[in-house]
Amino acid sequence: MVNSNIKVLDCTLRDGGYVNNFDFGEKNIHSIVKNLESSNVDLIELGFLKDGNHKSSQTLFNNPLEAEQYAQNPNQEYCLMIRPDWYDITQFGEGGNNIKNIRFAFHQKDLELTLKQASIVREAGYKVYFNPVNVLSYTEDELINILTSLNEFKPEGIYIVDTFGSIFPSDLDKLFSLFNSWVSSDIAIGLHLHENLSLSLSLAASFIEKIGTRKAYIDSSVLGMGRIPGNLCTELIMNFMNITQNSNFDLNSIYKIIDNPISQIKSTNPWGYMPAYAITGFNQIHRSYAEYFLNKPNLSLPEIDKLLMQVKAADKHVTFNETFASELYEVSKK
Numbered sequence: 386m387v388n389s390n391i392k393v394l395d396c397t398l399r400d401g402g403y404v405n406n407f408d409f410g411e412k413n414i415h416s417i418v419k420n421l422e423s424s425n426v427d428l429i430e431l432g433f434l435k436d437g438n439h440k441s442s443q444t445l446f447n448n449p450l451e452a453e454q455y456a457q458n459p460n461q462e463y464c465l466m467i468r469p470d471w472y473d474i475t476q477f478g479e480g481g482n483n484i485k486n487i488r489f490a491f492h493q494k495d496l497e498l499t500l501k502q503a504s505i506v507r508e509a510g511y512k513v514y515f516n517p518v519n520v521l522s523y524t525e526d527e528l529i530n531i532l533t534s535l536n537e538f539k540p541e542g543i544y545i546v547d548t549f550g551s552i553f554p555s556d557l558d559k560l561f562s563l564f565n566s567w568v569s570s571d572i573a574i575g576l577h578l579h580e581n582l583s584l585s586l587s588l589a590a591s592f593i594e595k596i597g598t599r600k601a602y603i604d605s606s607v608l609g610m611g612r613i614p615g616n617l618c619t620e621l622i623m624n625f626m627n628i629t630q631n632s633n634f635d636l637n638s639i640y641k642i643i644d645n646p647i648s649q650i651k652s653t654n655p656w657g658y659m660p661a662y663a664i665t666g667f668n669q670i671h672r673s674y675a676e677y678f679l680n681k682p683n684l685s686l687p688e689i690d691k692l693l694m695q696v697k698a699a700d701k702h703v704t705f706n707e708t709f710a711s712e713l714y715e716v717s718k719k
Contacts, residue, residue, distance in 0.1 A: 392427035401610030424638035456483040480510035519548035542573035550581025550666040573600035581666025585617035673705035
């Protein structure tokens, strides 16, 4: 029997877009969407709603209607993501045709703004999902307060988001227990993982064991496409669910996307495991510090490790501070 309560959401065109400035090209976007549809994936995230003058080749949109050209299958679920601090909700417009779902990724400071925008989106006829950024950084009381507010809104789903790729199995146990206790049983629990510690598939497997008959969503991207080190691989979680949950995902459709265009993108904009990002994952440090120091000349990995530990010791690790990173680097080279 197929476990229809657990759904896979592919975010290649959204989270993967950080790799190539969301510039997949219109032909490739259509091809990726077509093959994702053929794979039987449950939801396809088409990109971000974000302020700006976007190219037609990008998966960045000013309103849902701009993304509708890629949402042509009435039997497929599609979604878009909003970061409330990046988006003027007045340009959102009316409901579209086949895009019915909007996800909100937000920082704690933007909770009120998020709920305000989410109300507008719901009134326009969309289902709403919440992705609180970096849940591991909150105290238990902070997380309970956030979950209480989100629960009162009655969204379709609320996500456990491992922004820094730092979650251990024991952390997932605690987080799931909190979410399961404070989120109403009719609201889905989602999981969004990053691959800093090479634990994403095992964490997803543990999540599936815990979820039981409750509704759930698991995010993934084809070949793990995303900012280094990347995300849970769509092809891995689909294969795992085919074996353990009797799902019917068509892996050949995903393999076609891997062959073209994802492998070509990776050849010029690589992602994957790197020790510096594992250091940030183990220590719950913002990934941009690793990226910043890796881009500096003549820094060895031991030196990067030392600098990252200084970031942690100074309690500057949760939010990237380029000025502070620059100061640390300049001192290290004297």
